[in-house]
Each structure stands twice: as C-alpha cells, then as structure tokens.
Amino acid sequence: MTRYKIILAYDGTNFAGFQRQPGQRTVEQALTKAVNKMAKDPATPIVIYGAGRTDAGVHAFGQVVHFDLPTAINPEGVRRGLNSLLPVDMLVKKVEVVPLDFHARYDTVGKRYWYRAYQNEFVDPFKRNYTGHFKFTADIERIQQAIPALIGKHDFTTFVASGSQAHDHVREIYSAKAWALADGEIQFEFCGSGFLYNQVRIMVAVLMEIGQGRRTVDCIPQLIAAKNRAQARGTAPASGLYMKKVYYDRAELQSDLNSY
Amino acid sequence: MTRYKIILAYDGTNFAGFQRQPGQRTVEQALTKAVNKMAKDPATPIVIYGAGRTDAGVHAFGQVVHFDLPTAINPEGVRRGLNSLLPVDMLVKKVEVVPLDFHARYDTVGKRYWYRAYQNEFVDPFKRNYTGHFKFTADIERIQQAIPALIGKHDFTTFVASGSQAHDHVREIYSAKAWALADGEIQFEFCGSGFLYNQVRIMVAVLMEIGQGRRTVDCIPQLIAAKNRAQARGTAPASGLYMKKVYYDRAELQSDLNSY
Structure with missing residues (x-):
C-alpha cells in the first residue's frame, strides 16, 4: 500500500462544496470517482481525505488530499492520470508519496x-x-x-x-x-x-x-x-x-x- | 425619439454568441429583452444594433450597441435601469445620447x-x-x-x-x-x-x-x-x-x- 498526498486546485463555482452529498456535484465525489477509475479495482474502493471542507462556490489553489493505492504508481503517473480523468474545473498540481501515517486533515500546522x-x-x-x-x-x-x-x-x-x-x-x-x-x-x-x-x-x-x-x-x-x-x-x-x-x-x- | 449608444461588457461563457437565435441564450436576445422592459411599451418594440457579432464563448469589454427610445430617459437612468434588468454576466459600462444618424455597426473606424x-x-x-x-x-x-x-x-x-x-x-x-x-x-x-x-x-x-x-x-x-x-x-x-x-x-x- 502506498499513500499519496496531492495538491488540488478547483474553481468552486459549479461545485456544491467539497464534501460528498447525495445527488450533488462535489469535489470529493469527482475526485473519488477519478481516483477509483485510475486504480481500476472496483473490489477495493479507495477513500480520499481532504485537509478541509470548502463550501459551495469557494475556490482552492492548494487543497490537500491523501489516499492509498494498493498498487504503487509513480507520482507523475498519478498526476497525469488524474488530470486526464478529472473535469476541467479541477486540476491536480502536485503529487507526492508520503509515509503511511500522514493525514491530510490531522497533520496540518x-x-x-x-x-x-x-x-x-x-x-x-x-x-x-x-x-x-x-x-x-x-x-x-x-x-x-x-x-x-x-x-x-x-x-x-x-x-x-x-x-x-x-x-x-x-x-x-x-x-x-x-x-x-x-x-x-x-x-x-x-x-x-x-x-x-x-x-x-x-x-x-x-x-x-x-x-x-x-x-x-x-x-x-x-x-x-x-x-x-x-x-x-x-x-x-x-x-x-x-x-x-x-x-x-x-x-x-x-x-x-x-x-x- | 432619442438614440442611445451603450458600451457593453459580457462574459461570453454562457452565451451562444451575440446574434439572436431561436431557442438560444444570446447577448442580443438578453439585451433586447432588458431594453424593451425598461421602455415599458410593448406596442412599439425596440430593436438593438451591435457593432459586431461575437461567437459563442467570446467575451467583450467594449461591445457597442445603439437603439432608439420613443421617450427620452437620461443616460445615467438608462445605465442603472438596464444593469438592474440584465443578467449578472452582462454589464452596461457607459451610456451616451448620440445623433439619430449614428450607427453602431456602419460608423466604426x-x-x-x-x-x-x-x-x-x-x-x-x-x-x-x-x-x-x-x-x-x-x-x-x-x-x-x-x-x-x-x-x-x-x-x-x-x-x-x-x-x-x-x-x-x-x-x-x-x-x-x-x-x-x-x-x-x-x-x-x-x-x-x-x-x-x-x-x-x-x-x-x-x-x-x-x-x-x-x-x-x-x-x-x-x-x-x-x-x-x-x-x-x-x-x-x-x-x-x-x-x-x-x-x-x-x-x-x-x-x-x-x-x-
């Protein structure tokens, strides 16, 4: 298992905020979909963790998210893979491999x-x-x-x-x-x-x-x-x-x- | 009859271009609607004339349009009236009264x-x-x-x-x-x-x-x-x-x- 930390930009205009909500277009839902599509293993769903929630209409240049992939992919491959799958109002700016105890939400300073x-x-x-x-x-x-x-x-x-x-x-x-x-x-x-x-x-x-x-x-x-x-x-x-x-x-x- | 020249800005993203087209959201259609609503006389429809057509997605800081009002309104009243009636992706920046032979399209230099x-x-x-x-x-x-x-x-x-x-x-x-x-x-x-x-x-x-x-x-x-x-x-x-x-x-x- 490999943990990835990504820096994410999004134009919040057409999102109902970060957090997943049934029937709504959210950042969490769109990114979760892209990460799971990239991982290509529907049997083991991947969960993403964001540094903080943003409300509907709020933008991000540097939202941080972490998730684990069962099979390692090089960071550059993750960046390009996600950007090919994500909608045009989201962009992965940077991808790093981080230790398995890194947490996007709880480790912020x-x-x-x-x-x-x-x-x-x-x-x-x-x-x-x-x-x-x-x-x-x-x-x-x-x-x-x-x-x-x-x-x-x-x-x-x-x-x-x-x-x-x-x-x-x-x-x-x-x-x-x-x-x-x-x-x-x-x-x-x-x-x-x-x-x-x-x-x-x-x-x-x-x-x-x-x-x-x-x-x-x-x-x-x-x-x-x-x-x-x-x-x-x-x-x-x-x-x-x-x-x-x-x-x-x-x-x-x-x-x-x-x-x- | 009084002729008005207006300078118009718009974000072209959500318009199917300038020119009126049946069933489409266009700049000409939205502005014509606002001008006629302001003039409050459905019996004498007012036609607007733009300096040039812009395609779907193209933006304007300085599109120019002219139209005639049967009853004169002061230019500042026209500006505020239209901006109150127009959708948020359009803005009238300036309004002037011009001679009746001014034409937004044919008089350009x-x-x-x-x-x-x-x-x-x-x-x-x-x-x-x-x-x-x-x-x-x-x-x-x-x-x-x-x-x-x-x-x-x-x-x-x-x-x-x-x-x-x-x-x-x-x-x-x-x-x-x-x-x-x-x-x-x-x-x-x-x-x-x-x-x-x-x-x-x-x-x-x-x-x-x-x-x-x-x-x-x-x-x-x-x-x-x-x-x-x-x-x-x-x-x-x-x-x-x-x-x-x-x-x-x-x-x-x-x-x-x-x-x-």
Missing part, C-alpha cells in the same frame, strides 16, 4: 486563505464568480488599521457560523493583511493554525463593515471578547474565498510568514 | 481585440473559460518576430472562416502585438479597420504554430499572398478572445495607437 472583495454598484461579469460583491465602497485605510487586532490566539466564537461542529473555538491567527487594487478590488490574506466554519468570511464581512464606516476601527477586540456570533452578523460571499495553501511543515510555514 | 492563450499540458480551472488552451509551448520571441508581417492593408482571404458573408477580404491592421506573462500565458492585441469572420482566432492559431516551431517565422507574407484558407487551417479557441474597444472617432483611434 497552518492554513492560508485569500479573499477577493469587489466594490461596485453592479456586479462585474468577469468577477462575479471570483470575488465577493459589495455594493458600498470601503476605505482600505480603516481596514488596515483594524485588521491587526485579529492576529494572535483568541476564542473566535463571535466569528463562527452556527453549523460548526468544533467544540473549542480557540484558534491562532499568524498573519492578517488587506490591500487595495487600482480597480477597487480589496484583497485579504489570512494565515493561521486553522479556521472555524465560515470564520474567514465572517471576519471579512466585519472588516468590510469597518471600511464602510458601519463599525468603528477599534471594534474587533470587543467583538472577540463578546464571544457572541450575533454581534458579527454578516458572512462575506463564498465566491471571493480561496483556500490558498495548507501547511504540514513548521519550517515552511515560518519561512512563508517571514517572506509575506 | 476601428476595432481592438485582445486574445489570451494559455500553454499547459492540462487546462487550468481558473483560465478554462477565459483563455484559449494550447498543449504545446510556444516561443514568444518567434511570435514577436513574425507578427509585424500582419500589419498593413492586405487581402486576408487566407484568414477568413468559411461562414463569412464578406465579399471584400481586404482589411487594414494598424497594430499587432504579442507578449508573455510570467505564468506562461501569451497575450495578443490587434487593432484594425475591421476584422473578417474568425480572423483574429485564425491569426492567433498561425502565430501559435509559428511559436511552436511548426511554421517558419517568415511564413506570414506567403500565407497572405496565397489567399487560400486551407493554408491557415486552425482556429484558436473562442474562450480566449475579447472584443476590447470599438472606435467611431479617428482622433481617439490615433491617440490609442500612439500610446499603446
């Missing part, structure tokens, strides 16, 4: 998410599936003043959606940044130990409200202290969120944190 | 097209609808050496698709450029008096073949002289083509040609 927010009166046809649309203009300087308060180890109960199965809401955010593009798009990047269900989208919604002047620049410490989801309210649209990178190695994580 | 070619073994999920996919790597320097031979007034019979209704195949190309991005994407921009059916896509296919070493760098003058479509063969995918700008004013055209 950090995750990096990217969010694209586009501010305009009407939706831009070319951004509609790839950004979250906001009708009101946000001031990037207000957002940049507010965002460092999210960094550190906090109980993020205020920033977790009601569907969360996590018991412990303490997470550590290593870096949180926002910047504006010339066309009015605002981009966010968050790197942390892990994120709660919808946490990034709820943080972006709060930050955009701060930028729009609907919340004070210094409101984040009180929001965190409140431990009350009702105080954060909004959730930024799924279409702007990208799972950018999953870390399994502390040295690589540290190196990225130093260089970003 | 130039057009600018942009083409995005992406070279990779497998299709990239985020580029699949927005670039033309090429399996084999092209050398940008070979393309840049070959492309100036397209500039000037030529009979482009070799570069016209068989469905063309044009009798005269002489067109003038004012500028033709190609450059490479860091990720392997090659972009092309062509500005000319007008372009024949599929002309830009056929020129890109030839240029990519030159870049891939399947044609000589100096083949273009012979291809033009041959006046024979069979010698050009390929047509680059529709998904990489963008109608960028339509010119009605020679001074503006000249100014853009000087500054690009």
Whole structure:
C-alpha cells in the first residue's frame, strides 16, 4: 500500500462544496470517482481525505488530499492520470508519496486563505464568480488599521457560523493583511493554525463593515471578547474565498510568514 | 425619439454568441429583452444594433450597441435601469445620447481585440473559460518576430472562416502585438479597420504554430499572398478572445495607437 498526498486546485463555482452529498456535484465525489477509475479495482474502493471542507462556490489553489493505492504508481503517473480523468474545473498540481501515517486533515500546522472583495454598484461579469460583491465602497485605510487586532490566539466564537461542529473555538491567527487594487478590488490574506466554519468570511464581512464606516476601527477586540456570533452578523460571499495553501511543515510555514 | 449608444461588457461563457437565435441564450436576445422592459411599451418594440457579432464563448469589454427610445430617459437612468434588468454576466459600462444618424455597426473606424492563450499540458480551472488552451509551448520571441508581417492593408482571404458573408477580404491592421506573462500565458492585441469572420482566432492559431516551431517565422507574407484558407487551417479557441474597444472617432483611434 502506498499513500499519496496531492495538491488540488478547483474553481468552486459549479461545485456544491467539497464534501460528498447525495445527488450533488462535489469535489470529493469527482475526485473519488477519478481516483477509483485510475486504480481500476472496483473490489477495493479507495477513500480520499481532504485537509478541509470548502463550501459551495469557494475556490482552492492548494487543497490537500491523501489516499492509498494498493498498487504503487509513480507520482507523475498519478498526476497525469488524474488530470486526464478529472473535469476541467479541477486540476491536480502536485503529487507526492508520503509515509503511511500522514493525514491530510490531522497533520496540518497552518492554513492560508485569500479573499477577493469587489466594490461596485453592479456586479462585474468577469468577477462575479471570483470575488465577493459589495455594493458600498470601503476605505482600505480603516481596514488596515483594524485588521491587526485579529492576529494572535483568541476564542473566535463571535466569528463562527452556527453549523460548526468544533467544540473549542480557540484558534491562532499568524498573519492578517488587506490591500487595495487600482480597480477597487480589496484583497485579504489570512494565515493561521486553522479556521472555524465560515470564520474567514465572517471576519471579512466585519472588516468590510469597518471600511464602510458601519463599525468603528477599534471594534474587533470587543467583538472577540463578546464571544457572541450575533454581534458579527454578516458572512462575506463564498465566491471571493480561496483556500490558498495548507501547511504540514513548521519550517515552511515560518519561512512563508517571514517572506509575506 | 432619442438614440442611445451603450458600451457593453459580457462574459461570453454562457452565451451562444451575440446574434439572436431561436431557442438560444444570446447577448442580443438578453439585451433586447432588458431594453424593451425598461421602455415599458410593448406596442412599439425596440430593436438593438451591435457593432459586431461575437461567437459563442467570446467575451467583450467594449461591445457597442445603439437603439432608439420613443421617450427620452437620461443616460445615467438608462445605465442603472438596464444593469438592474440584465443578467449578472452582462454589464452596461457607459451610456451616451448620440445623433439619430449614428450607427453602431456602419460608423466604426476601428476595432481592438485582445486574445489570451494559455500553454499547459492540462487546462487550468481558473483560465478554462477565459483563455484559449494550447498543449504545446510556444516561443514568444518567434511570435514577436513574425507578427509585424500582419500589419498593413492586405487581402486576408487566407484568414477568413468559411461562414463569412464578406465579399471584400481586404482589411487594414494598424497594430499587432504579442507578449508573455510570467505564468506562461501569451497575450495578443490587434487593432484594425475591421476584422473578417474568425480572423483574429485564425491569426492567433498561425502565430501559435509559428511559436511552436511548426511554421517558419517568415511564413506570414506567403500565407497572405496565397489567399487560400486551407493554408491557415486552425482556429484558436473562442474562450480566449475579447472584443476590447470599438472606435467611431479617428482622433481617439490615433491617440490609442500612439500610446499603446
């Protein structure tokens, strides 16, 4: 038996999220189908394990998945084989053989998410599936003043959606940044130990409200202290969120944190 | 009666092209529906006229359309009204009142097209609808050496698709450029008096073949002289083509040609 770790990109627009659901087109279902087709042994079905679930419409540049093949195939053969079998909105970017105790979900030491927010009166046809649309203009300087308060180890109960199965809401955010593009798009990047269900989208919604002047620049410490989801309210649209990178190695994580 | 000129952007992915076709979702059909809904007078149907047809999958940043409204509405009201009624993959960027003898199709003095070619073994999920996919790597320097031979007034019979209704195949190309991005994407921009059916896509296919070493760098003058479509063969995918700008004013055209 050989364990493979793959890095997967997908355009989330036409998927009902990562997790398998009966009668729905999901990333897990499409990848499971391709892996089993490649393995050519219907008698021993292969199960795949993802680093994290993404919701419907959420994109990935660097989702990580592991699975075991009973008969070893070289990594390059796995990459090409899967890419030939997968639909065009999914792409295997990298394949490695890993030790049999590697686990895509439980071995993570950090995750990096990217969010694209586009501010305009009407939706831009070319951004509609790839950004979250906001009708009101946000001031990037207000957002940049507010965002460092999210960094550190906090109980993020205020920033977790009601569907969360996590018991412990303490997470550590290593870096949180926002910047504006010339066309009015605002981009966010968050790197942390892990994120709660919808946490990034709820943080972006709060930050955009701060930028729009609907919340004070210094409101984040009180929001965190409140431990009350009702105080954060909004959730930024799924279409702007990208799972950018999953870390399994502390040295690589540290190196990225130093260089970003 | 008031004549309006609008600048229209659309993501061509989910349209069966510009031109109205029974039972198909087209740009002309969607815009005609929105204009007539805005005008609120079913007794006098309003017809729209586009600067040029785009094929299924082809995008536009700057398609131009004119139509007449029996009762004048201020241009900003037309822009907001249409954007509220149009589907999310279309956007009216600008509205102007123009003289009643303005014609979006017959008054053009130039057009600018942009083409995005992406070279990779497998299709990239985020580029699949927005670039033309090429399996084999092209050398940008070979393309840049070959492309100036397209500039000037030529009979482009070799570069016209068989469905063309044009009798005269002489067109003038004012500028033709190609450059490479860091990720392997090659972009092309062509500005000319007008372009024949599929002309830009056929020129890109030839240029990519030159870049891939399947044609000589100096083949273009012979291809033009041959006046024979069979010698050009390929047509680059529709998904990489963008109608960028339509010119009605020679001074503006000249100014853009000087500054690009």
